């Protein structure tokens with residue numbers, strides 16, 4: 001994890017020197033030795049926070065029934081206890097070569113990315129406000145806070161690389177709060193799965209410099225935690241609905257998927273229009289996939305998404321459910337793609 005994602009209250013708000021970069025000076029002053037010790041402690045705290053966000057097992061032993069109070073406690077605690085308290089304000093964005101800077105600034109994703117995080121934050125917070133269970137409410141509040149923090153991280157990135165954004169719309173709470181939560185949750189299941197693979201491809205191909213990839217890495221893992229939390233919430237909620245309300249919920253979920261498919265078709269069309277018109281507005285996974293397509297076949301990209309999805313989910317308690325719909329669809333599509 002990048003040193004700039006510093007753990008809250010544990011480290012100083014400045015870059016940490018690399019211990020290997022300087023030979024130990026026996027005549028160094030007590031102040032510089034103290035600074036070295038402080039830097040070592042700071043690095044350990046950052047590494048510890050990074051490990052903690054990726055690995056979590058509930059201490060209670062034994063099987064857990066999906067839909068039980070124990071299940072609710074488990075997936076809520078997973079989100080709360082794997083929170084990484086980095087501060088966007090202290091991120092030092094790496095200096096980019098002219099080529100890399102051109103690649104980053106010309107990606108037509110920044111407006112939509114910032115606005116997606118802004119909308120997600122309002123929707124998740126609105127849904128948190130409906131909850132009576134205090135643990136579930138605080139987990140949802142943390143989820144919404146993390147979306148707001150993603151927006152700050154993106155705004156800082158945009159500022160650091162001199163990208164100009166369109167004026168942002170007002171982010172209003174949805175009229176159907178549960179609908180807003182379901183749309184955010186399922187769209188994250190699609191977009192995160194794609195982003196896992198694209199992020200790895202961008203890193204391996206050198207499309208983005210390694211330092212930039214590393215600086216952004218915690219945001220991607222956070223989205224992984226969000227979808228893990230979301231699919232467990234859906235299963236818990238469904239299991240606790242009286243039988244006569246389950247068909248209406250299933251129908252609502254079906255409508256959400258239809259909405260998301262149509263939204264993505266619309267975005268794909270928008271990309272075509274933008275490619276001709278040059279306006280900056282597009283969906284991250286679709287557009288980035290196109291940009292990276294030259295370096296990787298569609299089949300290899302699906303394989304990479306699946307591998308990365310498994311890797312990012314591997315560190316969490318095996319008794320929690322994993323997102324399965326999008327990986328299943330991807331495996332199905334893979335049969336027809338070379």
Ligand SMILES: [Fe+2]
Nearest residue numbers: 117146147150
């Ligand atoms: Fe986010």
Ligand SMILES: [Fe+2]
Nearest residue numbers: 147188223226
């Ligand atoms: Fe998220």
